[in-house]
Amino acid sequence: MQMARLALKSLWRDLRAADVRALFLAMIIAVAATTMIGFFLDRVTQGMARQAGQLLGGDVVLVKGAPFEQADVTRLREGGFKTSEQTQMVSMASRQGAFQLSSLKTVDHDYPLYGTLTIRTAAGEVQKTGPPAVGEVWIDARLGRRLEAGLGDEFQLGQTRVRVAGFIEREPDQRVGLANLNPHILLSQATLESADLIHPGARVTYRLMGRGESGAVEAIQPWLDSLRDQSIRVMDVEHDSPRLGRTLERTQKYLSLAGLAAVLLAGVAVAMATRRYVERHLMTVALLRCFGSQRRQFTALFLYQLGWLALMASVLGAALGWLGQEALLSLLAAMLTLALPPPGIMPLALGVLTAVAMLAGFAGPTLLRLKNVSALKVLRHELDPMPVSALWVVLVASLVFGALLWLFSKDLMLSFWVLVLGFLALFGLWAVSAVLLRGLGRLSYRFHGPWRMGARQLAQRTRSSQGQMVAFSVTLAAVGFITLVRADLLDDWQNRLPADAPNQFAINIQPSERADFTNALDALTTSRSDVYPLVRGRIVAINDRPPRQVVPEEAREDGNLRRELNLTWREALPDTNDVTQGQWFAPDAGAGEGVVPISMAERLATRFDLSLGDTLTFDIGGSDVTGRITSIRKVDWESFKPNFFVIFPPNVLEGFSHSFITAFYLPSDKRDALGQVVKQFPSVSFLDIGVILNEVDRMLSQVARAILFILLFVGAAGVAVLFAALAASRPERTHEGALLRVFGAQSGYLSKAHGAEFLWLGGLSGVMAAVLVEGGTAALYAFWLDLPVRAHPLLWVGLPGVGMALVGGLGWVLGRDLRRQPPMTSLSQLEQS
Amino acid sequence: MSRSFSSIRESVTHESVTREPSGHEPATPTxxxxxxxxxxxxSGSRTLxxxxxxxxxxxxxxxLAILGRSGAGKSTLLSLLAGLDQPSGGxxxxxxxxxxxxxxxxxxRLRAGQVGFVFQNFQLLPTLTALENVMLPLELTEARDKSARAKTWLERVGLGDRLDHLPRQLSGGEQQRVAIARAFVTEPKLVFADEPTGNLDQHTGQSVAELLFSLNRDQGTTLIVVTHxxxxxRQCARQLTLADGALIPWENL
Structure with a gap:
């Protein structure tokens, strides 16, 4: 206890020293970065899960054709879910001779579980929860126009008359599905019952939705699996909104990557500040030893001192982290329309853990040097213990960083590979820096005056320059990396969603009206996908055996084995598909009798473990058709165009009952014109996916903003590294500067020499950073983010430029007082340190 | 810029001297x-x-040797004489x-290439080799054969085989020899030495002192040594003692 108090006191005195301040600051930044990013990630990812949940209607949604048992509801509630039930069906609404097929949806008092329901009533737009009053309905404005019904008007629904109490402005759980094609009517369960529409044979679906805390869905997964076997359709956020799921996943990965970059940078700063701290304490330790202090005692003293430091940095850093994320969220409040839950306690623990790990990993090996100080140093100044080898520091720091990496990414293999690659990269950087410095030393003879001096000083202080170059290049690389990945990530997203990406699907186009319909569509839009025939068939055999016996165990319950698949036929390969194995159909492939060639999507082939030559038998309208896989296609499922698991050649399926499907882009000013087409082709159904696209767009811009903010933070951490590094190397530069002034160098000369040195340092570090980023992104894209690998020429100009500006600027600022001070003052200050 | 003075004193007096040049030609160049x-x-509220x-x-x-007890202000005087520090008056x-x-x-500018320094604690840059340390003052000049000149001087101080050693690989005496080579490499008119043997044992100190004085003689350099x-x-031609802020003749006992 006494030791702890003594340590606190000495730490307090020590806080006057620049290195302890730098150490303290770096630790605060590290803790603040991890906690802030931790808190923020925690909230935003939870919030995003909620938003995805909003589209779905809940975190978990159960659908079946009969009312749910009370037991199911209870089970869900016991799992910590708030529940809501809906009954959906399609029925005719009529008023004064006008008829419109409409989708009815009953909602209960807990509706909506996510998001807000906005209804336009006589009182203006209001947000509602729960159902309208009995006998009243909220309807789509579209239905109002069709029935010529305004607020307060009544129309016939089944056996009852209902009154329009409001128009639906925004309905949170907009689903894509056939039922959504028709205008919506929201009503209470009681109203539906009085309409008396539910008879045997009526197509009614019942939905049970649950909203729970994160992790709640995983907790009931076994039960959900058992439901799947009872022909209940189970949807959850993770599995049933693939696009949002992937976006979420990618964003999480990316944000934690950015978080790690901040941690790494702060770690580098800690390592650099520690070096100076240790050097400054060598004499103190020598004196302590001289006075008879045992190794154990002063080791304990330093441990306590650093323990205090870690504690204070944790508290301050965590507080800053909290404020940071609050500031961030309020900054983004307008853009972040997510309802964010409060952050959990985990990020806090992560922050404290980071502080301790940081000290152990990045400062530890250097601190060990203090143990080896000889008491003789008091008498003989030069008796310093050898500096710890950089290899040792890097090794321990990497292990700690690897552990943090694992903690953040929860991906052991990834952590391992990042570590291995990181090691290789560091060795590479160390070697490259040596080569660059040697080159600079040679080249320096070509310069004159201060330029030559600056270059030579940098080249001559090989070890310390190498250390700084590696640190700066890692810093610059981290910033470059995150900027680049962000840009590429967004580019990729935006590239995948061209401005005229289809926003409407037209299905159920009858063969007889196909030509007229496409003509009508082409008058509306210039962007339309091909028209695909659609035949429905179920897989009944694979290689003449029951499919469940052939496919891998985990695919046995796959819905694609149970339900009917959408099949099509085509002469040419669809433009969003690529054949990866086998050959696309020969021109008359479908001509013969018996087994016909078919083309399989890679995704399904992988899931069912199918390869070229396997046969599949489909039950199409009661007849069996057998095909042999002759090609496997990679399909761009995110193209928003009709995509098919199985494609037949022409002349096979034409005899079966079929319709056609197409996707097209409808400009917003052509919505009314589409109404004419709708009237002209009453049997064709339209599916508006623009809503989903807008949602995805909105989410992307939110993600982009979050990323930008974290990038700023990583940049700030990078600047902290520069400060720590320059502060750590300050005594060396002060010494040189003072001596040069004694030898007669003028301040202008020193200024230029300093400037030249920092510009060289920044520029060379930038070159190294460019190497690192180019290699790193290539690896990252190829193995992790699943983006195309590309070269970035701008990087090779930008990073050295940024390096020169940043390091040069900071170096100049930090060197100012050195140049102003009389040289003897500098020299005597050095003596005292 | 050149100025001449009327009264050049061979020894130091306590009397105040005429500040203004009186127009006479100088008896001896200075x-x-x-x-x-x-x-x-x-120092706090007191002015010392x-x-x-x-x-x-x-x-x-x-x-010239300037003697004085510890704390007499020898190093302050040296800083003033070398123009490293600003005087309060005079x-x-x-x-x-x-x-x-x-x-x-x-x-x-005045010092560059003209004034050399030897410090008690050597003041070698720890990350530079002996050769690079000696080259440092040459970097400020337009000299062409910097490396060769530095090498020659290291050979002259007997360290021809230590060119690529870092200071910490050299003994104290060797480090001070490097410092002496560094002080003389620009062939300055004036060399200041601040307790040049203060950090060395007697034997090493003696050999370093001999080197310093022999270079002083051979090069015709002016040498000002501050020491206790x-x-x-005794090995200098002339000795003065700093006491109570002024220089008085040294009474060799």
Missing amino acids: ILRAVGLSKQVR TVIDALDLDVAPGDC ELYLFDTALSKADEDGRA DTELA
């Missing part, structure tokens, strides 16, 4: 001249006078230039 030089330092109206003339090729002429008229840069070591001082 390389360094202090007139009424003083230095006060503030370290150097008090001090006068000094040093002729070219002179070898004037200092270095190479006939009044330093009060020059700013920090002007003083630096009477043995070292």
Whole structure:
């Protein structure tokens, strides 16, 4: 206890020293970065899960054709879910001779579980929860126009008359599905019952939705699996909104990557500040030893001192982290329309853990040097213990960083590979820096005056320059990396969603009206996908055996084995598909009798473990058709165009009952014109996916903003590294500067020499950073983010430029007082340190 | 800029001297001249006078030892004489230039290539090799064969086989030899030595001192040594003692 108090006191005195301040600051930044990013990630990812949940209607949604048992509801509630039930069906609404097929949806008092329901009533737009009053309905404005019904008007629904109490402005759980094609009517369960529409044979679906805390869905997964076997359709956020799921996943990965970059940078700063701290304490330790202090005692003293430091940095850093994320969220409040839950306690623990790990990993090996100080140093100044080898520091720091990496990414293999690659990269950087410095030393003879001096000083202080170059290049690389990945990530997203990406699907186009319909569509839009025939068939055999016996165990319950698949036929390969194995159909492939060639999507082939030559038998309208896989296609499922698991050649399926499907882009000013087409082709159904696209767009811009903010933070951490590094190397530069002034160098000369040195340092570090980023992104894209690998020429100009500006600027600022001070003052200050 | 002075004193007096040049030709050329030089330092609320109206003339090729007890202000005086520090009053002429008229840069310009230094604690840059340390002052000049000259000087101080050693790989005596080579490499007119043997054992100190004095003789350099070591001082042509902020003749007992 006494030791702890003594340590606190000495730490307090020590806080006057620049290195302890730098150490303290770096630790605060590290803790603040991890906690802030931790808190923020925690909230935003939870919030995003909620938003995805909003589209779905809940975190978990159960659908079946009969009312749910009370037991199911209870089970869900016991799992910590708030529940809501809906009954959906399609029925005719009529008023004064006008008829419109409409989708009815009953909602209960807990509706909506996510998001807000906005209804336009006589009182203006209001947000509602729960159902309208009995006998009243909220309807789509579209239905109002069709029935010529305004607020307060009544129309016939089944056996009852209902009154329009409001128009639906925004309905949170907009689903894509056939039922959504028709205008919506929201009503209470009681109203539906009085309409008396539910008879045997009526197509009614019942939905049970649950909203729970994160992790709640995983907790009931076994039960959900058992439901799947009872022909209940189970949807959850993770599995049933693939696009949002992937976006979420990618964003999480990316944000934690950015978080790690901040941690790494702060770690580098800690390592650099520690070096100076240790050097400054060598004499103190020598004196302590001289006075008879045992190794154990002063080791304990330093441990306590650093323990205090870690504690204070944790508290301050965590507080800053909290404020940071609050500031961030309020900054983004307008853009972040997510309802964010409060952050959990985990990020806090992560922050404290980071502080301790940081000290152990990045400062530890250097601190060990203090143990080896000889008491003789008091008498003989030069008796310093050898500096710890950089290899040792890097090794321990990497292990700690690897552990943090694992903690953040929860991906052991990834952590391992990042570590291995990181090691290789560091060795590479160390070697490259040596080569660059040697080159600079040679080249320096070509310069004159201060330029030559600056270059030579940098080249001559090989070890310390190498250390700084590696640190700066890692810093610059981290910033470059995150900027680049962000840009590429967004580019990729935006590239995948061209401005005229289809926003409407037209299905159920009858063969007889196909030509007229496409003509009508082409008058509306210039962007339309091909028209695909659609035949429905179920897989009944694979290689003449029951499919469940052939496919891998985990695919046995796959819905694609149970339900009917959408099949099509085509002469040419669809433009969003690529054949990866086998050959696309020969021109008359479908001509013969018996087994016909078919083309399989890679995704399904992988899931069912199918390869070229396997046969599949489909039950199409009661007849069996057998095909042999002759090609496997990679399909761009995110193209928003009709995509098919199985494609037949022409002349096979034409005899079966079929319709056609197409996707097209409808400009917003052509919505009314589409109404004419709708009237002209009453049997064709339209599916508006623009809503989903807008949602995805909105989410992307939110993600982009979050990323930008974290990038700023990583940049700030990078600047902290520069400060720590320059502060750590300050005594060396002060010494040189003072001596040069004694030898007669003028301040202008020193200024230029300093400037030249920092510009060289920044520029060379930038070159190294460019190497690192180019290699790193290539690896990252190829193995992790699943983006195309590309070269970035701008990087090779930008990073050295940024390096020169940043390091040069900071170096100049930090060197100012050195140049102003009389040289003897500098020299005597050095003596005292 | 060149100035001449009427009264050049061979020895130091306590009397105040005429500040203004009187127009007479100088009897002896001077390389360094202090007139009424003083230095006060503030210590809390007290003002301490370290150097008090001090006068000094040093002729070219002179070898002067300034003795004094610990804390007498020897190092402060050296800093003032070398133009490394600003006096509180009085004037200092270095190479006939009044330093009060020059700013920090002007003083630096005056030193460049003309003044060498040997410090008690060597002041070698730990990350540079012996050769690179010796080359450092040459970097400030337009000299062409910097490396060759530095090498020659290291050979002259007996370290021809230690060119690529870092300071920590050298003994104290060797480090001070490197420092001496560094002080003489620009072939300066004036070399200041601040307790050059203070950190060395007697034997090593003696050999370093011999080297210093022999170079002083061979190069015709003016040497000003500040020390508390009477043995070292005895080897100089002229000795003065700093006491109570002024220089008085040394009474060799």
